[in-house]
Amino acid sequence: MPRESAPARSPPETRREVVTETLHGVDVDDPYRWLEGDGEAVDEWVDAQNAHVDEALDDALRDRLRPRFEDLVEVADYGSVSVREGRYFATAREPGADHARLVVRDVPDGDGRVLVDPNAWAANRDAERPPRSMAWYVPSHDGERVAVGVTEGGDENYDVRVLSVPDPTESPESEGSGGYGPGVEEVAVLPERGRVNAGSLAWTADGEGFVYVATGGAADGAQMDKEIRRFRLADGPEAEELLLEHDDQHVWPRVTVDPDSGLLAVAFSEMVGGTEWYVHVDGDLRPVLTDTDAETSVQFHDGTAFVSTDHGAPRRRVLACSVDRFREGDLSFEECRELLPGGEGIIQSVAPTPERLLVHRQRDAHSRLSVHDRDGTHLRDVSLPSYCSVTWVSGNRDAPEAFFGLTGFDRPPAVRALDLDGGADAKDELASTEVDSVDLPVPDDLVVEQRFVDSTDGAEVPVFVCYREDAAVDGPRPTLLYGYGGFRNSITPSFGRFRLPFLADGGAFAAVCARGGYEYGEPWHEAGMLAEKQHTFDDFVAAGEALCASGLTDTDHLAVAGGSNGGLSVGAVVTQRPDLWAAAQCAVPLLDMLRFHRFLLGESWTTEYGHPEDPEAFEYLRAYSPYHNVDADESYPPVYFTTAASDTRVHPSHARKMTARLQNEAAGGPFLLRTKSATGHGVGKPTSMVVDEQTDSWAFLYERLGVEISDRDDDA
Template sequence: MSRHSASTRSPPETKRETVTETLHGVEVTDPYRWLEADDEAVAEWVDEQNAHVDAALDDGIRDRLRPRFEDLVEVADYGPITVREGRYFATVREPGADHARLVVRDAADGDDRVVVDPNAWAANRGGEGPPRSMAWYVPAHDGERVAVGVTEGGDENYDVRVLSVPDPEADESTEDEASEADSESDASEADSESDASSGYGAGVEEVAVLPERGRVNAGSFAWDADCEGFVYVATGGAADGAQMDKEVRRFRFAGGAADETVLLEHDDQHVWPRVTVDSDSGLLAVAFSEMVGGTEWYVHVDGDLRPVLTDTDAETSVRFHDGTAFVSTDHDAPRRRLLACSVERFREGDLSFEECREVISEGEGILQSAVPTADSLLVHRQRDAHSRLSVHDRDGTHRRDVSLPEYCSVTWLSAARDAPEAYFGVTGFDRPPAVQGLDLTVGSGDDAGVNDADADESGAADADASEAAAPTEIDSVDLSVPDDLVVEQRFVDSTDGAEVPVFVCYREDVDVDGPRPTQLYGYGGFRNSVTPSFGRFRLPFLADGGAFAAVCARGGYEYGEPWHEAGMLAEKQHTFDDFVAAGEALCASGLTDSDRLAVAGGSNGGLSVGAVVTQRPDLWAAARCAVPLLDMLRFHRFLLGESWTTEYGHPEDPEAFEYLRAYSPYHNVDPDATHPPVYFTTAASDTRVHPSHARKMTARLQSEADGGPFLLRTKPETGHGVGKPASMVVDEQTDSWAFCYEQLGIEVGDDAE
């Protein structure tokens, strides 16, 4: 048994049907290949595993944690602000609601007018069919229409619904009457049309419905300049294995729903198209980007694709504004820089990076984004994995910095196209998410001061901190942060001389007998950086004496493309080395020890957890492994897996096979080692990572490994993480943290303070 497990209940028995293959001259056995199916036998096995979880978890811990978690969702959440011609779009989840509503305002801090309320859809009120959620929205340039992506069961295959946006004079009483009528209707008899329309606000009309357009999302949708149509990337569905069959389509309203044309087809499984449209000239630009490789840009002119920036391994994004194409790229700049040229020159094609003028040069921090306005650029950098903002003239001249808290993350940026106003989200380990507004006229005069700790990046000298532009808080999550919460950034030594950042937070004034129970979180892949974030469900854990740590493992983008490349393909082991180095350093510092240290991660981070649990089972007291990749010899055969071979390598390549087999968690379970308890979670409707990874790993650990318990929770009617209702999130967090509390020996306190 594990060091802290109180459960002696045996898991369900899993039949073995061993399949043996010879791959590149190596014999590989797989006793649980049958769990890759989605048939009745697997469904019964999943039900048995869910029942095992319910029996294994401590009901007393769950019962004491649940009210605390329920209180934590009884506050409003606020999404990004998007400005279109004096209309301010945002998402707001009201206290206690399951889903956020899409609202529009006449000012950033104005009153909400509801556009879409998913909570009112019949399927979310007990009606027939899986729950629905609104995952994304894109307003038209004139703000008079908005497209929203609707999914069933969180499977990331979206219907696109185009809605009219109500005027300020829309009769609010109409909305009240509609809401009352909806509440009295028989939800179970609602068809798909009434199910959708019941959640629309006063004066909102459904202009068009494009059902089952696959994985179309906000990044693959762009309105035409005249707002009478749009371009988007459609894919096939997961059920028929066609998610990576892609088409760029144009839809026009003039001819009704049938007026839709295919501009191009694309079947390269490793490349994903993105689209953007210049709202002034109407120029359509199409990017073809590998999941983790370079980006090639084309323009669609006279029915053909004209190459613009091609034959390059650089990762590049383009934003059009007021006659200028702003090009953010890591070409000759691993930490990225911002270039620019005229839209006319971009349209001509065959553009080289050398022809563009440099607007923001490469600095020590990573250039994350630059948002242009009429006369400014708002620039976001991350240095040592936390954020800095600065305001520049459009030619790149530094104007001043924006005042930000220490160790924070800027989570999104937006700006009015023709007005000197910008908006951004900010959060941190000790800072609930907030929506901030910024007046860009501040510091625009000749006497503008500067305050840039990175003088090499801004070209400016230091000045008094009072010169920094101060944002205004518009909305924030109303959760208090304890005064004694400590947030630190440490650097630990890992393999090949890498110094790896690790964030640590804990409550200083909470008495703990001995080392603190600690959870180490990480990801380490696909250029995704781990930055300061607020976790509301961590608050009880911190109040009860726990510590939370986050490792910026190689494979992410914390130090640009070199950091990413140091944790991909044949170098992937570095990612796991960094997790282990962080865990060992936390123990060596006295903060915790291996009897009180848990490791956690999801998706690619779940792969990291699986790898470090099998490589260093002695280091961890528990592990939480969510929607993971774990069979690295067959990941490419399911869902989006083939597209990830650019990150991991291809199992059909002999060289890649060798290093994949060396760390593949499913193939490296050591029956002679004592493994820590592991709590796996997956989702029946996951259209990214197939649930078979978690199924097969759970079965192998339960059958072959010493230690445990090894638990698998499979959630129905949800996917990889998109669109989960708040009530489901509370359920998941309650179970997951109850597992952690039991395995780390934590006594549940009375409240989260």
């Protein structure tokens, strides 16, 4: 049975000021709208809620859990590999470091030369200043320069810094300073370029500049204003060329450049809709693939445009045409030659090399890799473990080698190199997250299963389950069910180092592949969006009920968790089926679905959820909006909400208002809200903050699910 806890202290008082709006003929009360603001009264309320969390969580339990997470956070992390002209760029966070460093190597497994070390930046040595982090990097095609995105406080509004990459044959006089490695020079700084990221910046073919998508900042409400700009190093930031202004709030531009011909291609894509492609020729945008609702991506290599699309193939296929034909414009899918037809697996990505293609597919939400000739002929499959995820793939444009990330529930993340001319096992592990050195290694008796549960409308929904077979558990296992269910994001096998203590103590972790994701292509996504969104929540509930029916757990030991859109899923299933859950964790969530479009990036999400100003959408949004479905006559399970003051995606008012409503209008609980400062939706957190978050989160679950901390000597 769950542990008997001390009586919960009363939450802070919350002023109730009812605002009533008539929406589509319906009166809608909003008693906590004042919490959408950012004034002194809101700050005081947030501080009081944080203090309430500290009072409500068990200090003794936190003290016992914290050393585990302090140990686990010291494990190294490794990022993806990008190859440019024989230089291998990658990020790595070493044990003891808060942030990952950017390094460059001359051979894949060689010693790395440090280019950027955010740990040495002055802001990160001053506890009074918000942390600064490097969120992304893009090397030039010749490997001579690299652009990096720098954020302060994790707010996802980035400065772009352009750095030189020193020649390894030279002996730089500098020893490195200011967080940059020896010989690295900061050759340009483009401050406050908004939400520009690695997917919206492309170097020109000559390496003397780049094209990128800039936005306004969150503070002035201009994140949805987008411009495509061209920057030349010789001219400086003041002489940037404006190529295009774009004010459609539902469409986001992307840019890519062919490094051989210099052709600039621009994609305009709704966040969850179709993609239109243009080329920028003679100062104008020329349409290429525009008469379609298909989601399409394009990459150029050695005179060929590789087109990956769900046009005519719900689980995607890969087509090809010449770059010259792509430049001409007015291209149809039918004119392209088909290299890889759609099949049972979802084509996730293709990495081209001079004579080969490395193809990543997912089937039933776990990964397959195969090697093909450039005409699509299958050569071999790459040997992979069962129930694993390939998290990224990249190819060497100039050699028959590729790289990929590999992980699984029982498999710490690893970086692997692949010889595309070799056999099925021609791969080397370049780096891996080693957890054997910590107090809680991956247990030998860890069971990983994939189950399929029946949900509404006849859907069979995959659910991954992992637990320690030999862990002594008296009765149903404490179980955490995680999910997302939206925006084409698939739930696949992933390693969670901070789950290891929970598994060691007899807990089980489950992940539901709810509709709204992309586990079975666009039809699976469409089955969980707009008017069909209820299917997402049905799948969470079906998974929870099946876990209980199987005897693995029961409703006294089952918790549900999710973040962002997954936080919406948690809020919906808690309000719809409060009897099913013993606890819930709801991170950076959307919860007021009648006003989400009024804040930050919310308007762009109306293509996924529907628009509250549309009468038909209003009806189904109101039917599941968690904030509007709190029932004063219902008792709800304990819920731990988390949000961030600097979140520039999902406004913290969602979590604030929902917490206030539950605390003041519902039975059950406790309902807790932790607000972090100096961080955002999840970018750039220092390790100390990660430890704090993990300690509080798991202490909440341990107490609510009755998890007993086992003797470490028995688990070594």
